[in-house]
Amino acid sequence: MIEEVTLTIDDVLVKAVKGISVLDAAVKSGICIPHLCHVPFLSDIGACRLCIVENVNNGKAKITTSCTLRVQEGMVIRANSEKVLKLRKNIAELLVAHAPNSRAIQDIAVRCGLKEVRYPFHNANCVLCGRCVRYCSEMWQGNAIGFVGRGKDRHVEYPFGKRPDTCKKCNSCVLYCPMSVTPCGEVMKTGEEHLCGKCDSQMAMAEKIPGACVWCETGKSFQCARYA
Template identity: 70%
Template sequence: MLQYVNVTIDGAPVRAEKGTSVLDTAIHYGICIPHLCHIPGIHDMGACRLCIVEHVRNGRSKVTASCTLLVEEGMVIRTNTDRILKMRKNIAELLVARAPNSKAIQDIAVRCGVTEVRYPFRNENCVLCGRCVRICKERAQANALGFIGRGKERHVDHPPGKLMDYCKNCNGCILFCPMSVTPCGGPMKKGEERLCGKCDSQLTADARKMPGVCVWCELGKGFQCSRYLAV
């Protein structure tokens, strides 16, 4: 039997299934929490940190990733306080500085209100969101991909030898990779990276007026917002 708990998100009392994450609950009730590494139905690992929220307990608030935070009875969550918006903007800025060659990440940066990038562009091909790794492990059950190394050397790789020994050719890793779609202007070469920002106009006035509400913005399609995937 399903058990339910009562949670307050942004002041709205909602009822959530026990065992779901705060992010899933918020998306279900139409509260917009930007996210990147979350895929519905796949275990979360809290890699991108975009979905941070404030968890208020005993008058103190703690900032955590909402995708790995499970709902509890009487929880109080705030998703768009000034503090959170500032931190989220900074995280999005770091992501776009690391990998500007992705429509999904450029869209997220616009969605989180990034207007300039203060960090040097790295132009890397991976943001270590772990979507491919988890799809490979949980949906394809192939275990062909994983994180190798640690710290600066951490990267996604397959065991030595031929990839084809493990890969089931499901293409899930490519489908769910945020780097597989380049920005609208085509791939950026080294030295000419920039913040795209063209899709700013697609953020309708509604989205700005009601920052915490999901208005099904067009930008969600770019990074495969789980609202779109769930439909």
């Protein structure tokens, strides 16, 4: 017997199977919560922080990631409040300023309503979302790649930098990498990075209906939980 709970997300009553995450519950109900490190069938680590929501308890709102938050009966969630939208936009700004050469990240930035980047661009080739690492260890028990180092030195690497025998060459690490889809047009050269901002219609929707799923192209090509 599947147990269901009822919770409120953005003033809408949502029924969800007990045990699933708030992110899954919202996305299944057509409420958009942008996310990057979450992949429907992998564990959630709460690394990208894009999917933050306000969990309102006794009148107090606490910011937390919805991918790691389990649904509970009577829960009140604000997934697209003014505060959440602002914070989410700032996180998207950090991401796109760090790694602009990804269509997924550029699209997420648009979806979060980002129009201007206030930092000098870096041209990093990894945002440490850990999709590859989790796919490798959780789907294949490959443990061929992992997060190595800490702080600014954290990166994804093979043990001792050499591909181990446990790697099954399944290529999932590439398929699931948000950096593997380059922006529309050309790859941005160092010094020429910019916010793509070509999708006027996307931007208009991000401004008018930030909380509604619009079956965006990002989601389709990028394993959004809505398409799962």
